[in-house]
Amino acid sequence: MFDDKKDDIFLSRWINGELSPEELKEFQSHPEYTHYNKIMAGADALDLTTYDVDKALNTVKSKRNTHSQKDTKPVIKLWPYFAAAASIVIIFGLFLFNSNDSFTTSFGEQLTVTLPDGSEMILNAKSEASFDKNNWDTNRTVSLDGEAYFKVKKGSTFTVATINGDVSVLGTEFNVQSQASFFEAVCYEGRVSVTSGQDNTVLTAGKGYRKIARTASENWTFDALEPSWISNTSSFRSVPLHYVFKELEDQYNIAIDTKNIDTDIIYTGTFPNNDIDVALKTVFSTLGLQYQLLQNGKTVVVEN
Template structure:
């Protein structure tokens, strides 16, 4: 796994402590540092320098192949086994990262250690460190989730695009490919994306599409529509609507000679594939063909 490789690189000094903490902020670095300390202080067996020099000259005279002394070979084997054992022990006994994922068309409600609630939308993942949660309420999100946060220490949601911080409130975060959106439903939410920091109040939304911040009209809702098995969109590019259709239904959609950047405002149900496709295609004067799990969208006026 990549995480284990990166941590071994850190042990060997190939990655700095700052870099490894940025890559894996939820890891228990106090335990990792202890493992690294003991592995670095392994002692090689003492060798007789005079005998080693004579042996080296003798081998050079005979031009024989270089042979690693048996003691060094033994030490290297023991050191390698010990490092592997220490690293494996960390991931078996000391790795406190908890993660939860959902599949296509699946949602899941989770209780965090502080009794905050998270509802994961389809094809989404969250992870956090349960050991440090009391002092640092931080989790990673890939996908979409609705949060009901208990008041207390600062609560942070980290994504690949930006992060969200609150003390206690209700909000929705969507972080999918080239699309990042945060909507506040209660209290206030601080959103940081690159150097941009925005504070949202109820009904306000912060959205980034393909790296560009997009203005969004205020909402009149108490919760995201997907909690009621419906996806709603307000001036969202068609490609994002297509992606969401694929997340909610086990299908692959292709668009034939269609500009997928056109904006779409509307909604589709999560309970009927045909009705959902019609809800998206009819307003845009499009049609579709279904072939098993493959769906093709096309412009029927061009047919």
């Protein structure tokens, strides 16, 4: 089987059509063959005119004989061929050395990703995660912006890196949420190590850690077996209201006019992620506020 790490000239031989039938058959079964083939198809589409070198030399010699008084040396323009070859090399280089896999979710979307070792990552709405697939065996690290639930296979240390802190485990199930000045880690199985600023905390199943802005961090216990958002329900436990509104906006692609609302008040409650009418009624009735969803279906305003 083709191994691009051991045979550095294999791609060159393939490009030049030098593979044996057996080698070509094996190469076509390689998981990256489709991508390589697309790159070559794009390279073949380059508009390069065939250059007749012998004809060019004869033309130059003819002109030199006709105008012997001019000391003209033949110049053969080979740059189109070098440019084409360089383009192919650059394209292959970008493809081969860009080893990061990135995943992004949109409004109200969830995405399940199977990681290289069989671990599972489920992204919540408006979240982004990436990892280095080529070095995964020695560096199981996922960069996260947003929220994700992880089911990690046992093995080397597995780390979720965020702007607010890191969560590391060997094999377990846990949830991480990180955005702006909000950082939360919740352990559902096994043990996780949480590092955020000066805090170093070990969580076991049924334990949670949270740090909001510059307030003191907090820990709590719970009985749930998985995050509620996996089942399309957003849940909040004593968080400032503006985080609740942001979750509503992320789930339903709306904008909430908050100029007449104190968004620093503390909120505890839930709302569904698959019914905007019920979600808005649930949150605003809890707050004792009247609201209106404008005809554009994208803006929520509070009525006085």
